[in-house]
Amino acid sequence: MLDFLYQSGWGAFTVLLFFQIPFVTVFLYIVYRKSFVDSGASDTASKKMTRVETIWMSGVIGIFLLVNIVSIPYFPAISTSQAAKLDKDIQDVDVTAMSWSYEMSEREFVVGRPVRFNAKSSDTVHGFAIYHPNGRILFTMMLIPGVSKSSLIYTFKDPGTYKVRCLEYCGLAHHDMNDELVVTASSN
Amino acid sequence: MLSATTVIRNTPLFGRMFNVDTDTGLEEINAWPGLMIMISFVWLLIAGLLGVAMPVTQIFELDSSLFYGAITAHGAALAFPFTFQLMVGVSLHRAASCLGTPVTGPLPALIFWFMNIGALLLALAVLLGLNISYAVMFPLPIVGVETGQWSMGTVILGFTGIALVLVTVILLYPLQIIKMLFFDNRRDDLLLSPRSLKDPGMLGMAIAAFVLLITGLPIIIVASAVLLGLYGILPMNLITWATEPVVFQFTFFIFAHNLMEAMAIMVISAVYATLPLYLADGTRKLYSDRLANLALWILLVTSLTSFFHHFFTMFPALPAALSYHGNIMSWGTGVGAALTIFTITATIWKHGLRPDPGLMTVIMGFVLYIFDGVSAIITSNVAWSFQLHGTMWQSGHTMAVLIAMAMIWIGVFMHHYPVITGRTLNKKPGYWFVGLFTTGALGVSYSFLAAGAAGMPRRFAAWNQEGWMVYGNLILFFGLILGAGMAALAYDLYKSRLISEPAGGKSAVPAE
Numbered sequence: 001m002l003d004f005l006y007q008s009g010w011g012a013f014t015v016l017l018f019f020q021i022p023f024v025t026v027f028l029y030i031v032y033r034k035s036f037v038d039s040g041a042s043d044t045a046s047k048k049m050t051r052v053e054t055i056w057m058s059g060v061i062g063i064f065l066l067v068n069i070v071s072i073p074y075f076p077a078i079s080t081s082q083a084a085k086l087d088k089d090i091q092d093v094d095v096t097a098m099s100w101s102y103e104m105s106e107r108e109f110v111v112g113r114p115v116r117f118n119a120k121s122s123d124t125v126h127g128f129a130i131y132h133p134n135g136r137i138l139f140t141m142m143l144i145p146g147v148s149k150s151s152l153i154y155t156f157k158d159p160g161t162y163k164v165r166c167l168e169y170c171g172l173a174h175h176d177m178n179d180e181l182v183v184t185a186s187s188n
Numbered sequence: 189m190l191s192a193t194t195v196i197r198n199t200p201l202f203g204r205m206f207n208v209d210t211d212t213g214l215e216e217i218n219a220w221p222g223l224m225i226m227i228s229f230v231w232l233l234i235a236g237l238l239g240v241a242m243p244v245t246q247i248f249e250l251d252s253s254l255f256y257g258a259i260t261a262h263g264a265a266l267a268f269p270f271t272f273q274l275m276v277g278v279s280l281h282r283a284a285s286c287l288g289t290p291v292t293g294p295l296p297a298l299i300f301w302f303m304n305i306g307a308l309l310l311a312l313a314v315l316l317g318l319n320i321s322y323a324v325m326f327p328l329p330i331v332g333v334e335t336g337q338w339s340m341g342t343v344i345l346g347f348t349g350i351a352l353v354l355v356t357v358i359l360l361y362p363l364q365i366i367k368m369l370f371f372d373n374r375r376d377d378l379l380l381s382p383r384s385l386k387d388p389g390m391l392g393m394a395i396a397a398f399v400l401l402i403t404g405l406p407i408i409i410v411a412s413a414v415l416l417g418l419y420g421i422l423p424m425n426l427i428t429w430a431t432e433p434v435v436f437q438f439t440f441f442i443f444a445h446n447l448m449e450a451m452a453i454m455v456i457s458a459v460y461a462t463l464p465l466y467l468a469d470g471t472r473k474l475y476s477d478r479l480a481n482l483a484l485w486i487l488l489v490t491s492l493t494s495f496f497h498h499f500f501t502m503f504p505a506l507p508a509a510l511s512y513h514g515n516i517m518s519w520g521t522g523v524g525a526a527l528t529i530f531t532i533t534a535t536i537w538k539h540g541l542r543p544d545p546g547l548m549t550v551i552m553g554f555v556l557y558i559f560d561g562v563s564a565i566i567t568s569n570v571a572w573s574f575q576l577h578g579t580m581w582q583s584g585h586t587m588a589v590l591i592a593m594a595m596i597w598i599g600v601f602m603h604h605y606p607v608i609t610g611r612t613l614n615k616k617p618g619y620w621f622v623g624l625f626t627t628g629a630l631g632v633s634y635s636f637l638a639a640g641a642a643g644m645p646r647r648f649a650a651w652n653q654e655g656w657m658v659y660g661n662l663i664l665f666f667g668l669i670l671g672a673g674m675a676a677l678a679y680d681l682y683k684s685r686l687i688s689e690p691a692g693g694k695s696a697v698p699a700e
Contacts, residue, residue: 009579009641012572016637019562023529024555030537031551039468039540049475049538053530060526064519067569074571077508099335124331125433127501127578129645135654137643139574142501145327145433150502167578169321169647171328172253172337176650 006074008136015067076139076152080116083153087114090153095119097126097143099170100177109183114155121145127167130181133160140167159185190292192219192300202226205681209610216290217281217378218608224277224300225601225608229678231269231307232594236671238262243664245649246657252649256319259647261311263322266587268353269307271594272451276303276361278597279454281604282461283365283393288379289372295364299356306352313346320346321647323444326436344418351415357447358404362397369394380607383461388480392457395488396450403446403492406439438499445495448589449521452557453487455593456528458600459554463532465603466547468540475534483527490520497568501577511570518568525561545618545680549599552626556592556633560585563637580659581640583647588633591670595625598677605684612687617680625673631666635659 005011034042072078083090091113096103098121109115119128121143128150129140141150156162166177193208193215206226208218241258245251276299280291317338320329329343369385383390413430416422429435460480464472474480496514499506532554541547563585567576576582606612639659644651651660 006571007575009575009581009643012566012576012581013637013641016562016566020559023558023562027529027533027555027558030533031541034468034536035541035543039542041469041471041540042538044538049534053479053534056530057523057526061523064522068515068519071569071571075508075511076574077503077511077570080503099331124328125325125437129578131643135643137575137579140501140577141503142499142577144437144502144505147434147502147505150505152503165645167645169256169323169325169328171332171335172256172319174256175252175645175648 002070002074006071007138080151080153083114083155084116087153090114090116092116092118095128097121097128097166097177098123099126100166100173102128102164102177102179104179104181107179107181109156109181111156111159111183111185114153116151116153117141118149118151119143120147120149124170125168126170126177127165129165129167130154131163131165132158133162138162142168156183159183190215190219192223192296196223196226199226202230205229205678205684207609209608211610212607213377214285214380214607216292217284220291220296220300221277221281221284222608224273224280224303227300227304228270228274228277231265231273232674234311235262235265235270236667236674238265239667240664240671243651243660243667246651246660247664249652253317253319255649256321256647257314257317260319260321261314263586264310264314265307266590267322268357269303271590271597272357273303274594274597274601275451275454278601278604279393279458280364280368281608282458282600283368283390284378285380285604285607286383286390286461287368287372288374288376288382289368290375290378291364291368295360295367299360299364302352302360303356306349306356309349309352310346311349313342313349316342316345318342318346324350324436324440326440327431327433330431340418347411347415347418351411354404354408354411354443358400358408358443362401365393365397366401369397386477386481387461388474388477388484389457389461391481392453392460392484395484396454396457399446399450399453399488399492403450404443407443410436410439441495441498445498446492449487449491449494451593452491452589453484455553455557455596456487457484459528459532459550459596462547462550462600462603463535466542466544467535468542471539473539475531475538479527479531483524483531486524486527487521490517490524492517494518494521494568497573500570500573515568515570519565522561522565525558529558545613545615545622546599546602546605548619548622549602549625550596551599552622553592553595553597553599556588556595556626556629559630559633560588560592563588563633576640578645579640580636580644580646584633584636584640587636588629591629591633595629605681606687609684610687611684613680613684617676617683620676621673621680623673624669624676628666628668628670628673632663632670635662635666639663 093115094105119141126143127140130138132138143150162181164179196203196206196208206222208222238258239262242255245255284291332338333340385391410430413427417424417427464474494514494517496510497518500511566572567581644656651657
């Protein structure tokens with residue numbers, strides 16, 4: 001469940017609805033009621049209003065904290081540093097993005113073996129996003145020329161052909177800037 | 189008669205909708221704001237046509253450069269000469285009528301001409317092939333010349349236009365607001381609804397002006413250096429520091445991010461100012477000015493450094509600590525928003541509402557604004573950023589916040605309309621506008637966000653890949669509904685009647 005929520009765009013979309021639907025339901029109900037049903041002043045005691053305010057703000061801050069604290073293990077910085085500490089057998093890949101292609105030192109990988117992607121751009125701002133064969137974005141990196149490399153460690157879980165796309169607009173053939181990676185089940 | 193009034197009167201079609209009332213002695217607060225608002229709607233028409241052009245180029249598989257030209261011009265027109273100029277017009281009118289200061293002299297004229305000439309020059313450069321997206325993507329403009337995508341002449345033309353727009357946004361407009369707030373003498377004949385800086389409606393205006401001025405100065409310095417280099421006035425070896433991509437990107441996003449935040453603070457202050465005027469019990473007070481002001485201060489403090497969320501995916505080039513800071517500050521803006529939600533909801537609950545199309549436009553704009561805020565903080569979580577950065581999710585966020593802010597300003601403009609023009613609007617087309625525009629905005633917003641969730645890249649001229657065209661079709665469909673909403677508003681403006689003229693439907697309460 002958490003993997004779905006924090007490692008996919010649709011997970012983010014689900015959380016979006018979780019926040020939006022209660023807000024719009026309650027807010028528009030109150031607007032409708034106080035505009036068209038009973039527009040008179042409410043005699044709600046100020047003590048009660050203060051209590052509602054406290055509950056509302058505590059609830060919002062609590063949910064905000066929960067959502068973000070639970071997301072921490074999914075931060076690439078955290079997973080990269082953990083993988084760097086625990087795994088000795090990391091496959092290093094150097095990626096250079098240029099208009100409108102990628103130079104990669106490796107394009108074939110093995111399920112379960114961590115891969116360290118060291119990526120940079122040689123001309124303008126580019127992206128380096130890897131798509132799972134099912135269309136889900138695994139991660140994206142923004143590459144600004146002149147900046148030391150962007151780098152993270154990722155361990156492929158499924159075999160297949162993975163698409164690479166540039167997600168930063170880089171000129172008239174931006175949409176053609178893509179590549180492929182092949183992930184196999186086993187090194188044997 | 190002021191020159192701005194003359195320009196409005198001589199403009200075909202739009203002139204009738206925005207004609208300034210010269211009989212009330214308020215021309216000095218009406219003319220320039222009226223002209224800016226009118227021209228902003230002309231730009232909206234252009235931006236709308238370009239917006240339709242994008243999916244059309246995809247559906248008919250036209251040359252991709254048409255798509256990139258349309259997206260560059262659409263984004264630039266929507267952000268600056270439409271939304272920003274609309275905000276300038278309505279907010280200057282609001283400030284003038286609350287402070288009793290005229291909107292005359294060189295500054296308003298410079299704001300108007302710099303913004304619109306700048307936008308025209310940029311549009312011309314785009315027509316000549318400068319397809320750099322409205323986010324500039326530096327050093328793409330220079331790389332594009334080196335790779336033969338466009339000429340250096342178009343870059344110089346486009347950058348000249350961008351410079352004029354930046355000077356308007358970062359210097360001229362904030363200086364005009366600061367001048368009115370702190371230096372101009374009050375004239376009782378222009379004072380319609382006195383307010384002070386203690387009022388949330390005015391405090392937000394002051395905060396926004398200073399945020400624009402301070403956070404925009406670095407990009408003014410960098411962009412000026414680049415422009416002087418392009419003109420050949422400064423030798424290129426003297427401006428290499430400014431042409432470093434990371435320098436340009438960071439100064440650009442410190443400005444661009446805080447531009448949106450300043451506009452958000454400004455627009456929320458406008459909600460705080462307008463809502464009390466429509467309370468059913470006539471109290472004309474928010475539930476709590478202190479809570480409202482606290483929300484504005486929280487929004488200011490948290491938003492200033494939350495711009496790091498634009499760079500999360502550079503890791504480790506952007507240190508993790510700065511990513512975490514950006515994450516926390518971005519969600520901190522949500523705390524300010526939660527306080528605003530409570531203040532507005534409690535105000536409505538306690539005092540009731542007198543419904544009116546203008547007010548409902550403000551309220552539905554506020555709903556869209558909060559909806560968009562949720563999409564913004566989600567993509568500002570470090571984990572989700574690595575899934576969503578560079579996808580249509582972020583285009584959806586940018587577009588939705590612009591639409592939400594524009595909708596609120598349109599609502600405030602509908603409230604001010606009788607004072608500016610001496611005419612009133614009709615309720616029926618007003619409610620049609622609210623319904624259609626809200627439906628279109630929500631539909632477009634969700635289509636973009638769903639496309640982003642499905643991994644569809646933004647600024648990407650190949651929607652036919654991976655089944656993404658369905659989102660493109662939805663965007664076109666709801667975009668047309670947005671357009672229908674604007675048509676209803678245009679009809680309403682065109683059919684407005686003199687205040688003295690009797691009619692079936694009564695309109696707004698008297699404006700401030």
